[in-house]
Amino acid sequence: xxxxxxxxxxxxxxxxxxGLGYRIxxxxxxxxxxxxxxTPAPVTEAGVVLRLFREVVFFESLFKATKWTWIxxxxxxxxLFLVLARHLRYFTDPVxxxxxLIQFIGKYASIAMVVGLAGLWGRRFLVDRVRYISAPSDHLxxxxxxxxxLSGMTMTFVAHTDIVLVKAFFRGLMxxxxxxxxxxxxxxxxxxxxxxxxxxxxxxxxxxxxGIFFSPTRNQVDNPREKRHVAAWARKLEET
Amino acid sequence: xxxxxxxxxxxxxxxEVPLLEEGTMAHSHPFHSKPDFQEPLGYPGELVENxxxxxxxxxxxLLGKYRSFQVFLDSCVKCGAxxxxxxxxxxxxxxxxxxVGRQDLLRxxxxxxxxxxxxxxxxxxxxxxxxxxxxxxxxxYFHQCSQCRRCSVFCPYxxxxxxxxxxxxxxxxxxxxxQKYCNEIIxxxxxxxxxxxxxxxxxxxxxxxxxxxxxxxxxxxxxYPLDQKGADILVVTPSADFFAEPHVDGLIGYGxxxxxxxxxxxxxxxxxxxxxxxxxxxxxxxxxRISLRIxxxxxxxxxxRIVMGECGHxxxxxxxxxxxxxxxxDFLDPNYPVPQHILEFTYNEIQKGTLKLDKSANDDKxxxxxxxxxxxxxSRMGPKPGGQFEIPRAVIKAVxxxxxxxxxxxxxxxxxxxxxxxxxxxxxxxxxxxxGAQPRVTALKNAMDDSGVTHxxxxxxxxxxxxxxxxxxYGLDMDQIxxxxxxxxxxxxxxxxxxxxxxxxxxxx
Ligand code: HEM
Ligand code: HEM
Ligand code: SF4
Ligand code: SF4
Numbered sequence: 046x047x048x049x050x051x052x053x054x055x056x057x058x059x060x061x062x063x064g065l066g067y068r069i070x071x072x073x074x075x076x077x078x079x080x081x082x083x084t085p086a087p088v089t090e091a092g093v094v095l096r097l098f099r100e101v102v103f104f105e106s107l108f109k110a111t112k113w114t115w116i117x118x119x120x121x122x123x124x125l126f127l128v129l130a131r132h133l134r135y136f137t138d139p140v141x142x143x144x145x146l147i148q149f150i151g152k153y154a155s156i157a158m159v160v161g162l163a164g165l166w167g168r169r170f171l172v173d174r175v176r177y178i179s180a181p182s183d184h185l186x187x188x189x190x191x192x193x194x195l196s197g198m199t200m201t202f203v204a205h206t207d208i209v210l211v212k213a214f215f216r217g218l219m220x221x222x223x224x225x226x227x228x229x230x231x232x233x234x235x236x237x238x239x240x241x242x243x244x245x246x247x248x249x250x251x252x253x254x255x256g257i258f259f260s261p262t263r264n265q266v267d268n269p270r271e272k273r274h275v276a277a278w279a280r281k282l283e284e285t
Numbered sequence: 286x287x288x289x290x291x292x293x294x295x296x297x298x299x300x301e302v303p304l305l306e307e308g309t310m311a312h313s314h315p316f317h318s319k320p321d322f323q324e325p326l327g328y329p330g331e332l333v334e335n336x337x338x339x340x341x342x343x344x345x346x347l348l349g350k351y352r353s354f355q356v357f358l359d360s361c362v363k364c365g366a367x368x369x370x371x372x373x374x375x376x377x378x379x380x381x382x383x384x385v386g387r388q389d390l391l392r393x394x395x396x397x398x399x400x401x402x403x404x405x406x407x408x409x410x411x412x413x414x415x416x417x418x419x420x421x422x423x424x425x426y427f428h429q430c431s432q433c434r435r436c437s438v439f440c441p442y443x444x445x446x447x448x449x450x451x452x453x454x455x456x457x458x459x460x461x462x463x464q465k466y467c468n469e470i471i472x473x474x475x476x477x478x479x480x481x482x483x484x485x486x487x488x489x490x491x492x493x494x495x496x497x498x499x500x501x502x503x504x505x506x507x508x509y510p511l512d513q514k515g516a517d518i519l520v521v522t523p524s525a526d527f528f529a530e531p532h533v534d535g536l537i538g539y540g541x542x543x544x545x546x547x548x549x550x551x552x553x554x555x556x557x558x559x560x561x562x563x564x565x566x567x568x569x570x571x572x573x574r575i576s577l578r579i580x581x582x583x584x585x586x587x588x589x590r591i592v593m594g595e596c597g598h599x600x601x602x603x604x605x606x607x608x609x610x611x612x613x614x615d616f617l618d619p620n621y622p623v624p625q626h627i628l629e630f631t632y633n634e635i636q637k638g639t640l641k642l643d644k645s646a647n648d649d650k651x652x653x654x655x656x657x658x659x660x661x662x663x664s665r666m667g668p669k670p671g672g673q674f675e676i677p678r679a680v681i682k683a684v685x686x687x688x689x690x691x692x693x694x695x696x697x698x699x700x701x702x703x704x705x706x707x708x709x710x711x712x713x714x715x716x717x718x719x720x721g722a723q724p725r726v727t728a729l730k731n732a733m734d735d736s737g738v739t740h741x742x743x744x745x746x747x748x749x750x751x752x753x754x755x756x757x758x759y760g761l762d763m764d765q766i767x768x769x770x771x772x773x774x775x776x777x778x779x780x781x782x783x784x785x786x787x788x789x790x791x792x793x794x
Contacts, residue, residue, distance in 0.1 A: 068359070075352040078569060080605045083437045083445065084662055085670035085698065100441065110366035110439035118364065168365065173305055175365035177380045178389065180411035182402070183363050248402050253442055256360030261353045262443035267665055269605045270622045273612045278350055282573060 047226045050236060051218060057243040064247025065255070072259040076276035086267035093266050100263060114168065121161025127154035128197070135212045136219065152201055159194040162187055186249065189242060196235040206232045291716040293758045294376050294723045296730050300695070302369040306378040314425040316713045318463030325472040326571055329461035336460040337415050341398050343459045347452050348399065354452050357444045358395045361385060367436040367444070372701050373429050376723040381426045384436035384446040390422055391453050420462070427453040428464060429717055432565065432598075432707035433658035438698050450707070451567025458566055466711035467562045474575055479524040479558035485511075488554055491527050499537060504783035507544045509536075509552070512586065516551035518543070519583050520627070521559045521603075522594025523746035531768050532749055535595050538770030539627055541777045545641070546634045550592070556582035559599035560746070564606075565708030572602065573610040579603075579624075580611040589617055591624040595768060597657035597745030598706065600626060604664035626666050628744065631773060632676045635683050641778040644686045650740045651687040652772070653732050654678055655725065655752075656700035657745035671697075677744055677769055684776035689736040695728040703743075705751030722755045730761070742769045 087093045099105040104122075108115045131151030134140045166187045169179045200206050206229040217224035226232075245251070258264065275283075320330025333339055348355045367384040369375065374382040381387060389411070396403030396412035403412035413419060432447035457463065473482045483491075492509040499507045510516065520543075526536040543550045556578045563572030583591055591614075593603045603624045608614065614623040622629075634640050654677055666672040674697045682688050695701050704721025732738040743749050743766060752766040 072352065072356055072359075075349055075355045077352040078350065079609060081353060081445065081448070081663070083434060083443055083698075084665055084673065086665075088668075088670060100443075104441055106439055106443065107364070107366050107441040110370070110441075114364055114366060172365060174368040174380065174383060175363070177305060178363045178365060178368070178383070178385050180363070181408070182410045185409075248400060250360070250362045253360040253362050256356050257442045259352060259356045260360070260443045261356070262437050262445050267670065269608055270624075273608050275609055276350075279569065279573075279609070282570065 046228050046233070047214070047223060050214075050226055051223055053237075053240050054215075054218060057240040061243040061246055068247050068252055069255050069259075072255065076278065077261040077265065078276035078279050080265055080267070080269040080274055081261050082265040082267050083262040084267060086265065088267050090266060093264055097258065097264060100257060114165070117161045117164030117168070119161070120157040121165060124154040124156070124158025124161060127151045128158055128194075135208070135215050138212075138216060155194060155198050155201065159191065159198065162191050162194065166191070182249065186245075186251075189238060189245075193235060193238045193242065196231045196238065199231045200229070200235065204229065204231055291719075294720055296723070296727050296759060298731075300375060300701075300724045300727050302375065303378045305374075305380040305383075307380060310373075310377045310379040310382060310429060310717065311422075311425060313429060313714065313717050314421075315428050315709070315711055316465040318465045318468040322465065322468040322472045323458070323461065323463050325475050326458070326463075326468055326566075326568070328458045328463055328468075332461045336420075336462075339460045340415060340420075340456050341394075343456045344395065344452075345399070347455065348395075351448070351452065353445065353448045357388070357442075357448060358392050360442045361388065361392065361444055362441075364441065367440050367446075370436050370439050371430075371446075372433075372435070372704060372724045373431075373717070373721050376720040377429075377717075379429075381422070382429055384440075384444075387426055387430055387446055388444070388449045390419070390426055391449055394419060420457075423453050423457060424462060427457070428709065428714070430707060431658070431702045431704065431709055431721065433702035434662040435658065435699070435702065438662060447707070451564070453567075454565070454708075455567035458568065464566070464708065466713070467565050467708040470560075471562050471566070471571055471575070474558055474562075474578075478555060478578070480560050480562070481524045481527075481558075483524055483527060483557065485554035485557075488527060488552075488557055492552070495533070495537060495540070499540070503779050505544070505779040505781055507540050507779065509540050510550065511552050512554050513549070513551035514586050516549040516586060516588055518548055518550040518590045518592050519556070519579075519586055519588040520550050520552055520592050520594060521556050521579055521582075521599075521624075522552070522627075523559045523596040523599055524557060525746040525750060526594055529750065530753070531764075531766060531771055532595075532746055534771035534774060535768030536770070538768065538772075538774030538777070539594060541774055541779060542627075542631050542634060542640065542770070545777065545779065546630075546639050551586060551588070553582035553586060555585065559593055559596045559603070561599060561602040562708060564598055564602050569610075572606065576602065576607055576610040579607065580614075583614075584616065590621045591617065592627055592630055593624050594627050595744040595746065595770060597659035597747060599746075600744075601659035601663040626676075628676050628680055628769065629666050631770070632667070632680055635680065640773075641780070642684055642773075642776045643778055644684055644776055646775045647685040647772055648687070650685065650767075651689060651736065651738045652681055652685050652767075653689055653691050653729065653738045653741050654681060654696070654769075655703065655729075655741050655743045655748060656696050657743060657748050658700060658702050658706055660744060661700045662698055677742075680769060681742055681772060684772045689732060689738055691728040691732045691738075695724065701725040701728065703745075703748040703751040704755065706745075706747050710747050710751055718751060719755050719758045722751065722759075726756065726759045726761070730759070740765050740767050742767050742772060744769050 213224040430450040437445035701724040753763040
């Protein structure tokens, strides 16, 4: 079991890092030949940073669009963020102070995360428009995250696992040492699903996470009259 | 009320989100372009033989050239936030008119040919092959998007369906499937210089006629110059301003403002058209070629500034793209932005106090203002974000006593499209245009009923033409649409103007 999971996590990490790296490279490499910010847009770089901050932290546009989706989505993402931050304790030694401090909230954040996910999934059945646009993969992604959340919560609140050993296993992987992994069923399920999540991440709509930073309608400064903006391929047209 | 061979939607009390009904607009598509209109634009005359292959190749090309296209196709999480934001969905109930539904027509093909899951598990991620049916769907539904960007305001990643529609049209053009309306017009611009195919001499006649009209009415010699070398300002305006109502009243207004401001200006027969339909078909090359006429005209005439007339998409191309496409404009006066909007100019003159205005001239109206999509969500006026909302309203309020805004959810960045933008202003799409106007007309009707609004001002040639045509279908009057500079024109008192006795006679007819 230990060896299988060690290999699985190495493979998943490689796919995740290389895949995501490649997709981000594709986003970065394609130029934005025209100024297309959705206006009113900030007229300074600092303004753009603030706009992206509001989008990433508060989901500003989604808030304008639909309150129900926003509530569930925000609960899910903030829950996810805290849960992941709490998880850092398995990978760092000594555990960073901020991570230490959120251990308590992090535990309950998992509830927000799972409730949010359930609400989002419910929309896919209850709202006819959202039902129409949902492909099987959209359902599966939510199921995957729900199962990860529920298996994790089972360990936290019901059937504890030996997290000292879990930490030793992952710390070991980071330095290429094999330490035994506890064979608790919920841990096995949890980790298996996490590995799947890491593998599908670069090939799925989870690209929205890097995508938002590259979205020209959100990340461009509104200054086309003041500053000439020309892409490399467009400059070639000028030479002929 | 105008007659229609389709069901005109009834105006509801509110703008309601309907339950979806598949295929209600599957029959809607514009006339196909002909080889004569395709070739001048650099496209094949008819559907090429290996079109599937060519289309996918073109898609790959665009993915590498446009970050927006790549990021938008990958990032959508199907959250549904945009689904009830499109005026075409709200009025037709067709799920392929939901912004994400429209994107998905193309995204499904993208996934099939450009992503691993789409290649190996197409069913799982909803990927499909590019077939003739899919192409027909593209042609139909990418010509049911007015590229108004309302969806991009609400999408958490700013996914702009307009960008996808433009790319889709560019792909279709590249395999010989063009839309007649847009491509015929672009071909006309290349051949004659403007959308209407109005040659130089005809233009000169028209402008002379305007000078006479204004003289008869006011006793003041206001000039409407054409191709005048050495003028300070080159004015580029949509060709509808030269004769169509209510556009031409706006042009008369520009002339009066320039006259009072004491600046010299000129129109150009070379750049006798502000419209740039290259944007609608998503073609950088054509958009650039059309834009370059403005640069050439400015150089030939030796002007110092460029000012654009009232037009929505033209202002987007001018404000957001002109510097990119036809710049740098270092030969113009650096003290002024290039280009400027006529409203920026008029607003500044009002601030300076150069215009003598009699607001009571517009007392027969209660005004509201329609924020045109491309002005509201794709450009700006003045130095501050949101100036595109404030400046037109400030100008209207400076020349009218009665102004009321429509429902807050239907104006400014949330403005509802007129239903005729994005290259859809053609009679072969009348059903779509009438239906697409429904949310905007609903808001207008409510403002009429609740606040006694009588007229709606607009700053876009397409909006003006569209409303004049579709309002009668809803039992409203076509004259209710006015140009902002028409209001300015009514209120302005020219220096030396004869005090007018028959003023009442010359209002709208
Ligand atoms: C290699 C990566 C991961 C490891 C080793 C891991 C391990 C664990 C362990 C041992 C627990 C139980 C904690 C306890 O008993 O107190 C747990 C809980 C949990 N895990 Fe993970 N997990 C990983 C990744 C993830 C990911 C990616 C997610 C979310 C997508 C996730 C979501 C949760 C949740 C919601 C809980 C319950 C709440 C909590 O204790 O924080 N885990 N995880
Ligand atoms: C920069 C970080 C991120 C931002 C700003 C962000 C933002 C959003 C927003 C605004 C939505 C749309 C609303 C919704 O349907 O929930 C969304 C959806 C979603 N996000 Fe994220 N997200 C981020 C990172 C992540 C990560 C790391 C994951 C997963 C591990 C994730 C998983 C999801 C999923 C599965 C959905 C779709 C929910 C549904 O099916 O309705 N997100 N995200
Ligand atoms: S750009 Fe406008 S017309 Fe096109 S899908 Fe979005 S909301 Fe609809
Ligand atoms: S709002 Fe954006 S992410 Fe959500 S479904 Fe529409 S296009 Fe996709």
